[in-house]
Amino acid sequence: MSANLQRGERRDVPAAGNLEALAGLKAEGYNMLVDLTCADYLAQKRSPRFDVIYRLMKFDLESGADLGRVEVHCAVDEAPVLRSARGLWPIADWLEREVWDMFGVRPVDRPDIERLLMYEEFSGHPLRKDYPIAKRQPLIGPKSGDKADSPSFNILKPTITGQ
Secondary structure (H helix, E strand, O other), X not given: OOXXXXXOEEEXXXXXHHHHHHHXXXXXXXXXXXXXXXXXXXXXXXXXXXXXXXXXXXXXXXXXXXXXXXXXXXXXXXXXXXXXXXXXXXXXXXXXXHHHHHHOOOOOOOOOOOOXXXXXXXXXXXXXXXXXXXXXXXXXXXXXOOOOOOHHHOOOXXXXXXX
């Protein structure tokens, strides 16, 4: 780990006030959303079950220096409560989609959120602690209607050259 990376402080923020807290931190100089992720506390039987975690950094644009970091934790359940941070940091669009796709937690103002990592027909959210490890999802083919043995289905086949 680099010597200039700092762990930073942690701030617990009520989920309903996440956007105001994030906007306040951006005004304080935390100008970069480094990460947005989620933690599932099902095994600890904690309520609310999830923490949505925003990792912010004060980034000096001239020198490239890391001037400080902060983690913002918002405890939530599955019901949408958080507001989207994509108006503050456009990269939040992708990160919010990832959190929804993997954990099933989405911002209240994003009812039409689409999957990012899993295919649309995928059922469930694979990083949740209660996702069945042996669950099998339906295998789907390409939307073009090509058969599973066609080259467009992404199956690697040996090619013979020079014939």
